[in-house]
Amino acid sequence: MLQQTPVARVLPVWAEWLARWPEPRDLAAVAPGEAVRAWGRLGYPRRALRLHGCAVALTERHDGAVPADLGALRALPGVGQYTAAAVGAFAFGIRAAVVDTNVRRVHARAVSGLALPAPSLTAAELTLAEALLPEDPAIAARWSVAVMELGALVCTARSPDCSRCPLAAHCTWVATGSPAYAGPPRRTQAWHGTDRQCRGVIIAELRSSARPISVGDLAEHWPDNDQFARSLSGLLSDGLVEQVEPGWLQLPGLTD
């Protein structure tokens, strides 16, 4: 849930999920569509599908438990390098570099003297994070929490509060006069009129309906028919939407 989504927005949905599905096997026992519906408006609904897939994999391959092993974590759907490291370090005390957007920004400023990190994670950043990580696993985990929190609360993207930063006296970026970002352009994602928005509209409609919806009724919610067809096709191949019978759609696995 936290992948690309602010903590404050995740918290209420997360609490609701854990109350409803306390264990992986509880989530694995329901249809994937239930997960997509309970995902609400967190965005990137494929994550709901993958989280459900995680619950199934944990139930089938790990006796319903989360494995304390980076390789096994990484093999779960939707779990990449960051998530495997975060779960490994914070849940199990495994020594792993946890490099999220906050950590990348703190390192970019304090060590590399840059206002912001590159658009995507580089090998050099991973090498740096590993080099900075304390040797003792338990201390390494606390280190990662500390750097993440520093980035989230003090060394923020828009307006860092350097007067409140414990690293200010050692920060390369501050020492060099806090130069502006000079890297490659950071492109903002288009939204209005995009397939992304169209997909969002389709999922929102299906999420709010207890029953299957006809393709025709669904198409009423989007002005461009070709784009609607393309977006729906994508959702079907993603497994986010299911055709219960020709022309009738619903979230996956819901028997209505």
Next chain:
DNA sequence: GAATCGTGGTG
């Protein structure tokens, strides 16, 4: 490596 994938708060 680049493109794709949601949504809402905020300066």
Next chain:
DNA sequence: TCACCAAGATT
């Protein structure tokens, strides 16, 4: 108002 950005992963 609107561009920016948020505990990334996958293809």
